[in-house]
Each structure stands twice: as C-alpha cells, then as structure tokens.
Amino acid sequence: MRFGEYLRMHLTPEWSSQYISYEEMKEMLTDVVSKAPRINEINQSLSRQEYFLLADEEFLQVKIKDLFKSLN
Numbered sequence: 001m002r003f004g005e006y007l008r009m010h011l012t013p014e015w016s017s018q019y020i021s022y023e024e025m026k027e028m029l030t031d032v033v034s035k036a037p038r039i040n041e042i043n044q045s046l047s048r049q050e051y052f053l054l055a056d057e058e059f060l061q062v063k064i065k066d067l068f069k070s071l072n
Contacts, residue, residue: 028059
C-alpha cells in the first residue's frame with residue numbers, strides 16, 4: 001500500500017483541517033527535483049545547492065501559509 005493511500009485511510013475526521021495536503025506537498029517536491037540543475041562541472045554544484053535552498057524556502061512559505069489558513 002502506498003503511503004498516500006494509507007494516510008487517507010487513517011485520517012481522523014475531526015482533525016482534517018489540520019492535516020498537511022500530502023498530495024500537494026508530494027507534487028511540489030517532485031516538480032522541484034525534476035527542474036533541478038544538473039551537475040556537469042564543479043561550479044554547477046553551488047548553483048544546484050542554491051536552487052534547493054530557494055526551493056526549501058518557497059516550500060516552507062507555502063506550508064506556513066497552509067498552517068495559518070487552517071487556524072482560521
């Protein structure tokens with residue numbers, strides 16, 4: 001059984017507004033990884049690290065927004 005299916009089957013209805021959207025999160029991460037710069041030279045390693053740092057920040061901002069939305 002896939003994790004997403006398992007998660008859906010074991011949700012507690014009273015807490016549904018507090019759950020992170022697993023499918024949305026998975027889609028964001030898959031998209032980021034697929035668009036990541038390839039490393040062909042040593043200098044490109046820094047570019048890839050910077051790319052993932054920016055992606056981490058964007059991901060965090062989206063999840064923080066989701067958190068505050070669920071609190072209202």
